[in-house]
Amino acid sequence: MPPTITKEACLLDRIRVTPSAEATQNACKLCAPLGAALVFKGIQGAVPLLHGSQGCSTYIRRYLISHYKEPIDIACSNFSEHSAIFGGGANLKLALENVRHQYAPSLVGIATTCLSETIGDDVAMFIKEYRRSKTGQTLPPIVHVSTPSYQGSHMEGFHRAVWATVSALAGDERRGDARRVNLFPGMLSPADIRHLKQMTAAFGLEAVVLPDYSETLDGGLWKDYQRVPEGGTPVDAIAAAGAAEASIELGGSLAMARETAASFLQQRFAVRPFRLGMPIGIRQTDVLIQSLAEISGRPVPGCYAEQRGRLLDTLVDGHKYVNTVRAALYGEEDLVAGMAGFLAEIGIHPVVCASGGRSMHLAEAIRAQIPASWHAETAILEDADFTAIETAVDTARPDLIIGHSKGYAMSRRLGIPLVRIGFPIHDRMGGSRLLHVGYEGAMALFDRLANTLIERRQDASPIGYTYM
Ligand code: SF4
Numbered sequence: 001m002p003p004t005i006t007k008e009a010c011l012l013d014r015i016r017v018t019p020s021a022e023a024t025q026n027a028c029k030l031c032a033p034l035g036a037a038l039v040f041k042g043i044q045g046a047v048p049l050l051h052g053s054q055g056c057s058t059y060i061r062r063y064l065i066s067h068y069k070e071p072i073d074i075a076c077s078n079f080s081e082h083s084a085i086f087g088g089g090a091n092l093k094l095a096l097e098n099v100r101h102q103y104a105p106s107l108v109g110i111a112t113t114c115l116s117e118t119i120g121d122d123v124a125m126f127i128k129e130y131r132r133s134k135t136g137q138t139l140p141p142i143v144h145v146s147t148p149s150y151q152g153s154h155m156e157g158f159h160r161a162v163w164a165t166v167s168a169l170a171g172d173e174r175r176g177d178a179r180r181v182n183l184f185p186g187m188l189s190p191a192d193i194r195h196l197k198q199m200t201a202a203f204g205l206e207a208v209v210l211p212d213y214s215e216t217l218d219g220g221l222w223k224d225y226q227r228v229p230e231g232g233t234p235v236d237a238i239a240a241a242g243a244a245e246a247s248i249e250l251g252g253s254l255a256m257a258r259e260t261a262a263s264f265l266q267q268r269f270a271v272r273p274f275r276l277g278m279p280i281g282i283r284q285t286d287v288l289i290q291s292l293a294e295i296s297g298r299p300v301p302g303c304y305a306e307q308r309g310r311l312l313d314t315l316v317d318g319h320k321y322v323n324t325v326r327a328a329l330y331g332e333e334d335l336v337a338g339m340a341g342f343l344a345e346i347g348i349h350p351v352v353c354a355s356g357g358r359s360m361h362l363a364e365a366i367r368a369q370i371p372a373s374w375h376a377e378t379a380i381l382e383d384a385d386f387t388a389i390e391t392a393v394d395t396a397r398p399d400l401i402i403g404h405s406k407g408y409a410m411s412r413r414l415g416i417p418l419v420r421i422g423f424p425i426h427d428r429m430g431g432s433r434l435l436h437v438g439y440e441g442a443m444a445l446f447d448r449l450a451n452t453l454i455e456r457r458q459d460a461s462p463i464g465y466t467y468m
Helices: 007-012 032-041 054-068 081-086 089-103 114-118 123-133 154-169 190-202 235-239 261-269 282-296 302-322 333-346 362-367 372-377 386-396 405-414 438-460
Strands: 046-051 107-112 142-145 177-184 206-209 244-250 272-276 326-330 349-354 379-381 400-403 418-420
Touching: 032 046, 032 054, 032 107, 032 154, 046 054, 046 089, 089 107, 089 123, 107 123, 107 154, 123 142, 142 154, 154 235, 154 261, 177 190, 177 261, 190 206, 190 282, 190 438, 244 261, 244 282, 261 272, 272 282, 282 302, 282 333, 282 438, 302 333, 302 438, 326 333, 326 386, 333 349, 333 362, 333 438, 349 362, 349 372, 349 386, 362 379, 379 386, 386 405, 400 405, 400 438, 405 418, 418 438
Parallel strands: 046 107, 107 142, 177 206, 177 244, 244 272, 326 349, 326 400, 349 379, 400 418
Antiparallel strands: none
């Protein structure tokens, strides 16, 4: 039976309208090891290794390659029926040995799959045994993150991998470095990461960004194939994360989580945490800029006043196209919460906000971003699949749908235009180059939203306006 949402439920009981269903239909999330693999792809010289069957790594590679348009090497311990019954220890040790010799990695990041989690493989013990068998040899750091997909989405895998890497590598280095800041950006595009690095540099800060796949997944042309693309966060820099002046962690839902990389560094090394929302739109970008000014002790560079001014001028110029528009929004929780705030400040009401994630912080993060007068008219769906989302969107009949490519079929069926943001974008070019953050990201998003609305009005007009 497909999950159903009654009109009354959608209009009156706004929070958690997703009813229980026997099966997920077209999930609005991807699997947890995918998020972890993405984090390891953002560490210099690192190789992700999935402990499980080849199908899992193929599925993950397929999604990452179709979005980033780059070759993505992800190793696998290649489970067979034998390993499923007797355990995957021997496979994992062999995989580690192969990865070491074929890639000479600076770090191996092991993420477990559903199968290895279900049979209860003790990965930490396998790693210890492997290390013991190589006594006297120099091994790269091996980071292990538990990522059963039946307990979490790709976002949870992503955040867990960041936490696992920092807690495994950050040393007991208490020397404060006033110019260094740890930046945990969350799952943003390579263009976003580059923009955030420019922002921290503009304040004279050296950012250790984890993960930083701005080059590894968005690099230039190669003459010869590179097994591990250049770029990424140096392992040494992560090891020194405890010596930074502060940690900036982005994501409205993540900011409510108990155990994160920033909270670990605060507890272990007293590194000041700045746990902020996604800097999408004016308010949240202002918060990030103010935080950078506070950490660096420097005034805000003039270029940001100029960018902010251009953004305000853009909003004034185009307000007539977006004002009173209603939108449906779905994707990763942090992105949805950040986008909801941005839509609210430009006058678009996000009447449906949905995510396949289940941190259970989404509703609170969205309520903090939108006017109180909209709370009763905003359906928030957590742990939702596309069947539930489509029912809610069909009930609300918004003017726009905003989310990743997995919502295309819904947009086509309902006849409502889709503006693509986030991950995965596999039916358009430029997913890696989409800018969401900062004043410039807000301007780019605003233009895309307004132009989509203008195009829709033109297409719907019997006389086909050429001047609007
Ligand atoms: S079995 Fe689990 S880990 Fe493997 S692809 Fe499916 S959801 Fe991901």
